[in-house]
Structures are given as C-alpha cells and as structure tokens.
Amino acid sequence: xxxxxxxxxxxxxxxxxxxxxxxxxxxxxxxxxxxxxxxxxxxxxxxxxxxxxxxxxxxxxxxxxxxxxxxxxxxxxxxxxxxxxxxxxxxxxxxxxxxxxxxxxxxxxxxxxxxxxxxxxxxxxxxxxxxxxxxxxxxxxxxxxxxxxxxxxxxxxxxxxxxxxxxxxxxxxxxxxxxxxxxxxxxxxxxxxxxxxxxxxxxxxxxxxxxxxxxxxxxxxxxxxxxxxxxxxxxxxxxxxxxxxxxxxxxxxxxxxxxxxxxxxxxxxxxxxxxxxxxxxxxxxxxxxxxxxxxxxxxxxxxxxxxxxxxxxxxxxxxxxxxxxxxxxxxxxxxxxxxxxxxxxxxxxxxxxxxxxxx
Numbered sequence: 001x002x003x004x005x006x007x008x009x010x011x012x013x014x015x016x017x018x019x020x021x022x023x024x025x026x027x028x029x030x031x032x033x034x035x036x037x038x039x040x041x042x043x044x045x046x047x048x049x050x051x052x053x054x055x056x057x058x059x060x061x062x063x064x065x066x067x068x069x070x071x072x073x074x075x076x077x078x079x080x081x082x083x084x085x086x087x088x089x090x091x092x093x094x095x096x097x098x099x100x101x102x103x104x105x106x107x108x109x110x111x112x113x114x115x116x117x118x119x120x121x122x123x124x125x126x127x128x129x130x131x132x133x134x135x136x137x138x139x140x141x142x143x144x145x146x147x148x149x150x151x152x153x154x155x156x157x158x159x160x161x162x163x164x165x166x167x168x169x170x171x172x173x174x175x176x177x178x179x180x181x182x183x184x185x186x187x188x189x190x191x192x193x194x195x196x197x198x199x200x201x202x203x204x205x206x207x208x209x210x211x212x213x214x215x216x217x218x219x220x221x222x223x224x225x226x227x228x229x230x231x232x233x234x235x236x237x238x239x240x241x242x243x244x245x246x247x248x249x250x251x252x253x254x255x256x257x258x259x260x261x262x263x264x265x266x267x268x269x270x271x272x273x274x275x276x277x278x279x280x281x282x283x284x285x286x287x288x289x290x291x292x293x294x295x296x297x298x299x300x301x302x303x304x305x306x307x308x309x310x311x312x313x314x315x316x317x318x319x320x321x322x323x324x325x326x327x328x329x330x331x332x333x334x335x336x337x338x339x340x341x342x343x344x345x346x347x348x349x350x351x352x353x354x355x356x357x358x359x
Contacts, residue, residue, distance in 0.1 A: 037065075037066075037067065037068050038065035038066075039065065039066050039067075039212075039307065039308040039309065040064075040065050040066075040305050040306060040307045040308060040315075041062050041063070041064050041065075041217075041219070041246060041300075041305070041306045041308070042062065042063045042065075042089060042091070042303075042304070042305045042306075043061075043062055043278065043300050043301065043302050043303060043304050043305075043306075044061040044062060044063055044076065044082070044085045044086060044089065044091070044302075045057065045059045045060055045061035045062075045074070045075075045076030045077070045081070045082060045085060045111070045302065046059070046060060046278050046279055046300075046301060046302040047059075047279070047302075047333055047334045047336075047337030047338065048278075048301045048302065048326060048330035048331075048333050048334045048337075049301025049302030049303050049304060049330070049333075050301060050303065050304075050316055050317065050320040050321060050323055050329075050330075051301070051302050051303030051317045051320060052317065052320060053088040053089075053303070053317065054084070054085045054088045054089070054302050054303050054317070055081045055084055055085060056302055056333045056337060057076065057077050057078055057081050057337055058077055058107055058279075058337040058338060058340070059074075059076035059077030059078070059107035059108065059110060059279070060074050060076065060107065060108060060221055060222070060247060060248050060278065060279040060280075061073065061074045061075050061076040061082060061085075061108075061111065062074065062219060062246065062247065063089070063091055064208070064210075064219065066210055066212070066217075066308065067186075067187055067188075067210075069097040069098075069185065069188070070095050070096050070097055071096065071097060071098060071099065071100065071188075071208070072093065072096055072099040072100070072115065073099070073100045073102070073208055073219050073221070073247075074100070074101060074102055074108040074109075074221050075099075075101065075108065075109060075110060075111030075112050075114070075115055076107070076108070076110055076111045077106060077107040077108075077110040077111075078110050078111070079110055079111050079112075079113045079114045080114075081111075082110065082111030082114055082115075083111070083114040085302070086114075089303070089317075093115060093118050093119050093122075094118055094119050096119060096122050097123075097185075098122065098123040098124070098125060098184075098185075099115065099122055099123070099124045099125070100124070100125045100126075100190070100206065100208050101124060101125070101126045101127075101134070101206075102127075102205050102206055102207065102220070102221025102222060103127055103203055103204065103205040103206070103221060103222060103224065104127070104129070104132060104133045104134070104203060105199075105222065107279075108221050108222065109133070112124075112169075112170055112173070113170075116170060116172070116173055120172065120173075121174055122174060123174050123176055124173055124174060124175050124176065125175075125176050125178050125184060125190055125206065126175050126176070126177060126178065126206070127177070127178055127179075127192065127203070127204035127205060127206050128177035128178055128179040128204065129203065129204055131166055132166075132168075132177075132204075133168060133169065134168055134170075134173075134175050134177065135165065135166060135167065135168035135170075135171075135175060135177075136165070136166045136177070137163050137164065137165045137166070138163070138164050138166075139162065139163060139164075140156075140160035140161045140162050140163060140164055141160070142164070143155065145158075178190050178192050178204075178206050179192060179204070180192050181193075181233060181237050183237075187210060187211040187212075188208065188209075188210055188211075189208070189209040189210075189211070189234070189237050189238060190206050190207070190208065190209075191206060191207040191208070191209050191218075191230055191233050191234050191237060192204060192205075192206045193205060193206075193207075193225035193229055193230060193233055194225060195224050195225030195226060195229065196224060197223070197224050197225065197226045197250060197253070198224065198250050198252060198253040198280075199222075199224045203224060205221060205222060205223070205224045205225055206221075207219060207220045207221065207223075207230050207234065207247075209234040209237060209238055211238050211240060212243060212308060214243045214308075214309065214310050215240045215241045215242060215243030215244075215273065216234055216235065216238045216240045216241065216242050216243055217243055217244045217246070217308060218230065218231065218234050218242055218244065218245045218246070219246050219247050220245065220246070220247035220248060220249065221247055221248055221279075222247075222248045222250045222279070222280050223247075223248060223249045223250040223280075224250055227245070227249045227250070227251075227262065227266065228262065228265055228266065228270070231245070231266065231270050231272065232270070235270070241271055241272075241273070242270060242271070242272045242273065243273050243274060244272075244273065244274040244275070244276060244298070244306075244308070244312055245266070245272055245274070245275045245276065245277070246275075246276040246277075246278070246298075246300060246306060247276075247277070247278055247279060248277075248278060248279030248280040248281060249262075249277050249280070249281045249285065249289075250280045250281070251280070251281050251282045251284075251285035252280050252281075252282045252285075254282070254285065256284055256288065259282075259284060259285045259288045259289075260288055260292075263285075263288050263289050263291075263292035263293075264292065266292075267292050267293060273296060274293070274296045274297075274298050274312045275289055275293050275296065275297060275298065276297075276298035276299070276300035276306055276312070277289055277300070278300050278301070283326075283331060283334060283335070286325075286326050290325050297324075297325070298312050298314060299314060299323040299324050299325055299326070300314065301323060301326075301330060303316065303317035303320065304316055304317070304323075
C-alpha cells in the first residue's frame with residue numbers, strides 16, 4: 001500500500017513538472033518574441049472556435065504576419081460577417097502587402113467586396129482559369145474560323161481583337177493571375193495545382209508556402225487538388241520539410257479508412273510536423289488527425305492566433321480559454337454551419353449524415 005502511494009506521488013510530481021515545464025517553455029517562447037517582428041496566423045473565418053466577439057460561419061480566412069509582411073488568405077463566405085470579424089480582431093486591411101484567394105468558391109471569396117471597399121488597390125493573387133470568376137484573357141484566335149462566311153455571320157466581323165478579356169464581379173480589383181507555382185516574394189511561394197477532389201468541376205487552387213527556419217509553413221484553403229498533392233508540390237518548391245499545415249484539408253467527402261490513410265501519409269511519409277486543420281476538414285477527420293498527430297495537432301478555431309516557431313503555440317482570443325481539440329460546442333457550431341452553409345445543395349441528403357458524424 002505504501003509503495004502504491006509512493007508511486008502515485010512520484011507520478012503526480014512528474015506530471016506537475018512536465019506541464020509546468022511545458023507552460024514555462026511556451027511562455028519563454030512568447031516572451032522572447034515580444035518586440036520582434038510578428039510571426040503568427042490569426043483565424044478570421046471558420047465554423048468553430050472559442051470566441052465571444054466573432055461570428056462563426058462556413059468558410060475560411062486567415063491573417064498572416066511573417067517576415068515583416070501582412071497577408072490576407074481568403075475572405076470567408078459572407079462580406080458582413082467577414083467585416084465584423086476583421087473589426088473584432090482590430091486588423092487593419094489597409095496595411096496589407098498582398099492578399100491570396102485560393103479558389104473560386106463562394107465560401108472563400110464572399111468577403112472580397114469588403115476587402116476592396118477598404119483597400120481597393122491591394123494586390124490579390126488568384127488562380128487563372130480560362131473563364132474564371134476573377135476574370136481571364138484569351139488570344140483572339142482561340143476559336144476556329146470560317147473565312148467563307150459573310151462578315152455579319154462572323155465573330156467581330158472576321159477581325160477579332162488580339163486579346164479577349166472576360167468579366168469578373170470585381171472589375172476594378174488588382175488581380176494577379178497565377179497559373180503555375182512561383183516565388184512571389186522572398187520566402188513566399190504560391191503553390192498552384194489543378195484538381196477536383198470533392199469539387200464541382202476541375203478547378204485551379206493556389207496555396208501559400210512560407211519558407212521559415214523551422215521548415216515550410218503551408219496555408220491551404222480547401223485542398224481540392226488533395227492535401228498530399230499540395231504537400232508534395234510545396235516540399236519540391238521550397239526544398240524543406242513541412243513544419244505546419246494550416247487550413248482546410250477537404251476531407252468532407254472521405255470515408256474513415258481514406259482519412260486514416262491520408263493522416264498516416266502526412267505524418268509518416270511526408271513527415272509533416274504540426275497540423276492545424278480547419279474549415280472543410282470534417283468532424284471525423286478532426287478526430288482522426290488528432291489521434292494521428294497527438295500533441296502536434298494544433299487547435300486553430302475562429303479567433304485563435306497560431307504563433308510560429310520551433311514549437312507551435314496557440315493564443316486564444318482575449319478572455320477565452322486555450323483549446324487543444326474540438327469540444328461539444330465546437331461540433332455543434334460546425335454542424336450548424338455545415339447544414340446552413342453553401343455546401344447544403346452540393347452535398348444534398350449527405351449533408352445530414354456528415355453533420356451528424358463525429359462525437
């Protein structure tokens with residue numbers, strides 16, 4: 001009995017020391033970064049999170065501060081909600097160096113009108129598609145001709161312009177179209193891939209890979225070209241291992257065995273160190289990824305600020321508790337947003353099954 005008591009006491013002391021050292025290490029890391037250039041990512045739009053001041057909705061947006069640059073990645077689903085969340089976090093969008101819009105879907109582009117209202121000239125990197133929502137251009141010779149027709153039966157009377165430009169809902173936006181992977185600023189890479197994993201049609205999606213001393217930090221919007229494909233392309237582009245994946249991994253259409261296989265591939269084959277999934281990852285995938293990555297799983301709900309460094313630290317919104325995994329409240333808000341969000345028509349009756357999945 002005495003030995004059991006001593007063993008319990010030793011174990012208790014060890015656990016106290018472990019958590020005390022962990023907390024002290026995280027506090028030291030935060031203290032060391034005070035006064036230095038911010039290296040962090042704040043979640044501005046998602047359907048789960050411990051936040052009192054921000055509104056949850058289906059969609060994604062993140063505000064990135066790294067290397068002295070301020071970057072907006074995606075704009076969420078609803079301009080009013082996006083504006084509210086930006087203002088609630090006190091973020092000044094007029095100070096952006098540039099923005100990235102991952103792909104054409106409305107739950108990533110809905111806040112563009114607000115962004116352009118407050119910062120009409122900001123450079124926006126967007127995927128190039130022949131008839132894309134961000135606008136496009138094709139040579140005037142892209143169609144077949146028939147010289148035998150009379151002029152009034154021919155396009156442009158038989159004399160087309162050198163280039164045909166196609167419209168966009170944001171005609172005054174400063175879009176830079178991306179059609180291939182490239183470094184857009186020192187240490188900042190756009191990863192451009194085409195794929196249709198769980199999408200409506202084949203579409204081009206762009207992700208952002210940041211070269212850091214600890215490895216590549218990879219921000220993804222929806223991962224339609226598959227998260228493994230994006231990881232492979234990012235690693236080839238930067239030449240560094242993936243330190244962190246943050247954003248939507250689009251595992252909503254996947255079954256549990258597929259998710260387990262993907263999680264194992266990311267963790268064991270691609271050696272991804274940390275993962276902070278959100279948005280379209282799905283409730284079952286949140287649980288499976290948490291099991292696969294253990295203490296390297298990062299909770300990145302709405303309002304959270306993910307501090308970059310050798311160890312990934314999460315700061316919750318002021319006055320809110322720090323989280324390490326989704327809880328019942330998160331699942332409720334996530335399910336509600338999924339049921340009411342833009343995917344309800346696309347998923348049809350499957351929406352209810354997906355919304356009920358998970359704890």
